[in-house]
Amino acid sequence: MSVLVYIENTEGKFKKSGFEVLSYAKTIANQLNTNLIALSIGNVADDDLKSLGNYGADKVLTVNHQNLKSFVNQAYSAIIAQAAKNSDASVVVLSNSFTGKGLAPRIAVKLQAGLADGAISLPDMADGKFIVKNNVFSSKAIAFVEITSAIKVLALMPNAYKVVETGGQATVENFDYQANESDFKTIIKEIVKASDKVSLPDAEIVVSAGRGLKGPENWGMIEELAALLGAAVACSKPVSDAHWRPHEEHVGQTGITVSPNLYIAIGISGAIQHIAGVSSSKIIVVINSDANAPFFKVADYGIVGDAFELVPQLIAAVKALKS
Amino acid sequence: MKILVCISNVPDTTTKITFTDNNTQFNTQGVQYILNPYDEIALARAVELAENEQGTVTVLHVGDANADATLRKALAIGASDAVRINAQPTDAYFVASQIAAYAQDKGFDMILTGRESIDYNGTKVAAMLGEMLDIPSVSITKKITIEGNTGILEREIEGGKEVLAIPFPFVAGTAEGVADWKIPNMRGIMSARTKPLLVVEPIEVQGLSKIVKFESPASRTSVQLIDASEVGKLIDLLQSQGFLKN
Incomplete structure (x- = not known):
């Protein structure tokens, strides 16, 4: 045996x-x-x-x-x-x-x-x-x-x-x-690497953003924060449906289910289908301008505020810590 | 071209999940059932491919007559005919065995399933079917096109994708991106009523696993709110828990 x-x-x-x-x-x-x-x-x-x-x-x-x-x-x-x-x-x-x-x-x-x-x-x-x-x-x-x-x-x-x-x-x-x-019988024609980014399913930290970001042009700060934390980038379903971000970044019930040690949700209200895909994360941090966003109910830490002000502050704070 | 699409009938995504009989049975009371969303995109892609290639699409479900409404919906979306294997599924092995027994001599070029069902969340049936029929399988497929008698499939891998060429027949589990969800039109709904729905009796097979109990996940303690003017506090908290390494 x-x-x-x-x-x-x-x-x-x-x-x-x-x-x-x-x-x-x-x-x-x-x-x-x-x-x-x-x-x-x-x-x-x-x-x-x-x-x-x-x-x-x-x-x-x-x-x-x-x-x-x-x-x-x-x-x-x-x-x-x-x-x-x-x-x-x-x-x-x-x-x-x-x-x-x-x-x-x-x-x-x-x-x-x-x-x-x-x-x-x-x-x-x-x-x-x-x-x-x-x-x-x-x-x-x-x-x-x-x-x-x-x-x-x-x-x-x-x-x-x-x-x-x-x-x-x-x-x-x-x-x-x-x-x-x-x-x-299966022939591999090509392997396409998305990039050198951290892969989402086995990431220990995930930084995820939603419609609160208002448009794809605003993802730079999300990617910067993720890179600083060694995190993978993810998004909510409306974001991938609107083609702001690729489907492979969509976490939730009909996307990828993740279970990182730390999940940071920015500008995501927390629809039941989204929460289903992230609820086995160990620590959930929610940043949202709406204090009534349902995501706060399942979060460990929350900040009520504007992502466009808070994310740059977070980036600065992490950078200060690292230097 | 002949395509088989295997579908499950699952609780609506907003269902509150509760259990009965000392937490051994899922409480179906008042639950609204839908066509599993991943199976729905498998079906949508199958219908698109069949239209291009003058093919047929058969939908198949393993379960009882409660799923007939879901099978009719699949016919309304564009399947040519439906098959229901009349058995109460026990595990993925049981379901795959039933589908394999049915599909074995039907000459399907392609068998599609959703990557997983949103109830039991296994990613098992596609690969089990491939093994039982001794044909290639791709469990998480992001894109399917056809070139002659070969499928060109994109498979999701960690940090990227792989493009595969697989000769017919093969099995693919479909994920988001393979097609857009299709809403049945009036003509589809009308014609679905008269399309064939065949009920087939199951083969004898023993499952290899069973669910003996359910439990609810541990609920989180209530959220600790941090004032927007004190972002540094969040960083300190995360650092103290070992998340921020230099």
Whole structure:
């Protein structure tokens, strides 16, 4: 028996969400009194692979092949499922990232395993059961999902589990997989990087703005504040509907759901659909000129005032702090 | 070109979410059900593509007769025919198994779902279907166009997008941006009444997971208001909680 965890890399580098998944899976492996095996696909330096031991991996399996340089979800899910079978894994853990969302369901079907995606808790294994919490009804409720199959697949929500450094180095082994030509039907034509900005789904801080900003020309100060805080930029639905900002910045029930440590909402009134997409943020700060804006009801800190005066003051205060 | 669009019937976005039976069942009392918004844009894009390519669009739902009004709405938006698999869904695996069993021998070129339903918020059915039918899947698709027998899809990735070329058949879960929501016109509403709605009995399959309990998220303590003349106070508070690193 073992716990298998798949660690994503971006251009050969592991990300924080990968270490979160490792720390989470390590705790599960300890609960089950078994080994933690990490799997990496693609070209990652040996030292980086070994360093996964510092987050609890006992062994690291690596697959590096020309065909696998970019993400192909059929091939990747086939490899992860094969590794799970070879290691006799009873639990398979991934990140609930864009990539993980494409992989986990395919792996679950291959292994005839129940899947809890967007997991926000460790499994409760009392009475021989296996129950994990996730957010449902757009974060208006939490469900306790019992997985009833022998093998379990968990996709961990970003920012839901703290990274724990355990010390230690892992042994690294090459993993041989059986390639199947039909797994390579999808051809990647192009990868377009939006920019070097912080990516929204796994951002620790998000600065978000709404119609209160009056027009797309006023987003400069939002971007400046975000850059100073190391934050991702987001917006409300009316803003992306009006094409002031791109769709990929829209957070809310029909956009991206985020769960950062800090969410700063500027000029967003707080429609129920918007709040649904951000309510699992740890701290919410609301800046709005309308003291009756519903967003204040779910905020931790609020300032009633004009964004055009307050945001430049915030920028100045952060700059003063940093210098 | 034959397109299948899988739809769910979900509580309206403004629904107050409560539970009954000792927090084990969603309280459907007085709840207004709608076509899942992500499925609606999948349908809107399917109708646009079918118009260009002289194709057909079938909508499919796994559930009971309460969803028939939603299926009629999908027909009014422009689907050619509707199928309802008459079963109470237990989990995504159950639903995907039912859809796969139906779609298997129908020769669909493209199967669309919404990226997730706004009730249980899984992003599972599209990729499960792809695996069950052994065809490619894209779980979060921002754009779909067709070139001959190939779909050109844009997939959302962290910090950007990927443009993919995928030969028919494939499954795609659609996100915002794939199409604008379509409002059915009078002619659509009239013709929807006479379009076929086929009820199919389910196959036998066991779910692999179940929801055993619900709870409400912890409510936040009330907001601490800071005076607009004391912006620095907010920065101090955030710094004391470790948010502002040098």
